Amino acid sequence: MGLKMTELLQIAAHFNLKGEPYSCEGFGTGHIHETYLLESGDKDRSRYILQRLNIHVFKKPESVQDNISRILKYLKKSGGEDHGFRDLEMIETGEGKTAHIDREGNYWRCFHFIEDTITLEKAENPEQAFEGGRSFGYFAARLKDYDPRRLHVTIPDFMNVEWRQKQLAYAELTNPGQRLKKVQPELKRIRNLSEIPEQFIRIRQALPDRVTHNDTKITNILFDEKTGKGISVIDLDTVMTGTLLTDFGDMVRTFTILGKEDATDPELYDCREDLFGGLALGFTEAVSAIITDIEKANLLLGAQVVIYMQAIRFLTDYLNGDMYYKTAYPEQNLSRTLNQLGVLGSLLEKEKLFRGILDRF
Ligand code: GN1
Numbered sequence: 001m002g003l004k005m006t007e008l009l010q011i012a013a014h015f016n017l018k019g020e021p022y023s024c025e026g027f028g029t030g031h032i033h034e035t036y037l038l039e040s041g042d043k044d045r046s047r048y049i050l051q052r053l054n055i056h057v058f059k060k061p062e063s064v065q066d067n068i069s070r071i072l073k074y075l076k077k078s079g080g081e082d083h084g085f086r087d088l089e090m091i092e093t094g095e096g097k098t099a100h101i102d103r104e105g106n107y108w109r110c111f112h113f114i115e116d117t118i119t120l121e122k123a124e125n126p127e128q129a130f131e132g133g134r135s136f137g138y139f140a141a142r143l144k145d146y147d148p149r150r151l152h153v154t155i156p157d158f159m160n161v162e163w164r165q166k167q168l169a170y171a172e173l174t175n176p177g178q179r180l181k182k183v184q185p186e187l188k189r190i191r192n193l194s195e196i197p198e199q200f201i202r203i204r205q206a207l208p209d210r211v212t213h214n215d216t217k218i219t220n221i222l223f224d225e226k227t228g229k230g231i232s233v234i235d236l237d238t239v240m241t242g243t244l245l246t247d248f249g250d251m252v253r254t255f256t257i258l259g260k261e262d263a264t265d266p267e268l269y270d271c272r273e274d275l276f277g278g279l280a281l282g283f284t285e286a287v288s289a290i291i292t293d294i295e296k297a298n299l300l301l302g303a304q305v306v307i308y309m310q311a312i313r314f315l316t317d318y319l320n321g322d323m324y325y326k327t328a329y330p331e332q333n334l335s336r337t338l339n340q341l342g343v344l345g346s347l348l349e350k351e352k353l354f355r356g357i358l359d360r361f
Pocket residue numbers: 029030031032033057214215217235238261310
């Protein structure tokens with residue numbers, strides 16, 4: 001991480017905090033930004049999330065911040081509190097800005113820490129999967145009338161499967177990390193799955209464009225510590241135009257399995273029926289007033305294509321020598337690829353079963 005606490009506190013002091021900042025420690029499990037838990041005050045302690053944005057991934061940090069401000073402002077008027085939701089709040093700098101730019105050109109931002117909540121690495125039971133599905137579903141439902149064209153594109157082609165395929169092809173061709181020989185079996189498995197992106201591309205035009213979250217993994221939900229209810233959706237960096245299918249898909253990817261994203265033991269990437277059932281019920285209930293027939297009929301295809309893309313993204317990064325995702329050990333991106341291919345295999349095996357579950361709602 002690099003920065004000393006004193007340096008972090010100096011950065012923190014640029015924001016409108018309650019009292020003096022006195023502690024700032026690394027926090028969370030994100031792969032992209034540097035995230036810290038910041039504390040200030042004296043007797044009345046206040047807590048915040050301080051983040052240094054990854055500007056290699058988000059090349060226009062102003063656009064990211066602008067999108068988040070607009071979305072949060074809109075959500076404030078959408079009655080979330082009546083349903084027990086507590087949305088993020090950004091803390092401005094002393095100059096009234098949503099980000100502080102330090103001497104090296106780094107972008108820093110700050111949010112209120114939402115107290116009495118926890119994040120989960122995994123859904124442990126169908127109730128948690130239900131709550132997660134409900135939270136992201138409700139997020140999309142609250143934003144149903146926000147014109148997605150009003151948002152900046154923070155990462156172009158983020159959910160464009162053809163572009164992801166091209167990125168992989170380019171990494172194969174150039175082989176920057178000198179790892180191409182090693183991944184022939186994975187490349188073959190990916191080639192054999194080509195029907196999934198083809199099908200998705202065929203229907204994409206017919207799907208309504210919506211404001212979607214685009215990073216609906218389980219760690220991006222805050223659960224109430226006491227009641228276990230989902231009460232906040234976080235990480236709004238990639239909120240932009242998208243499809244409901246891929247938001248549902250990223251939940252299937254992360255809510256229905258027991259292991260971490262780099263687990264390679266088959267038991268850990270098996271998509272579980274009970275967890276899928278909880279997620280499907282929570283999500284379909286929350287979006288019941290907005291979901292169209294074509295979206296409903298293709299939710300499972302959304303899951304397949306998101307997991308397919310995630311496998312490609314991890315493998316591309318492995319071939320590129322780990323440029324994009326943070327890694328804790330050298331082969332992690334390969335393990336992540338194997339994990340995604342395993343999750344996808346399991347999902348395809350259970351397609352009939354899961355379709356049956358969705359048809360009930
Ligand atoms: C990244 O920010 P974080 O760690 O939640 C990535 C997502 C991937 C995810 C895989 C901007 O999300 O798209 O699905 O890792 N975010 C970006 O865990 O690339």
